[in-house]
Amino acid sequence: MQDFLAQANVTPEEGQLSKPYQQGIQLMAQQCYRTALQKFQEVENLNPQFPYIQQLFSSNF
Numbered sequence: 174m175q176d177f178l179a180q181a182n183v184t185p186e187e188g189q190l191s192k193p194y195q196q197g198i199q200l201m202a203q204q205c206y207r208t209a210l211q212k213f214q215e216v217e218n219l220n221p222q223f224p225y226i227q228q229l230f231s232s233n234f
Contacts, residue, residue, distance in 0.1 A: 190216050190223055197229075 178185060187195075197212035217226050 190220055194223070194226075 193212045193215045197209045197216070200206075200209035200212060213226060213229055216223050217230075220226075
């Protein structure tokens with residue numbers, strides 16, 4: 174995969190929504206639920222159709 178990306182001159186990077194989503198997951202693991210909720214709300218505000226975001230709200234908060 175890396176060879177293909179290099180040939181296409183593409184540098185993979187984390188998406189705008191992936192970072193706050195991953196931060197929210199990490200915060201939940203640390204039991205920082207209020208801060209995690211803020212991160213998930215940030216994701217939802219930018220893209221309400223983001224995969225699994227609605228399930229997180231309905232099952233954990």
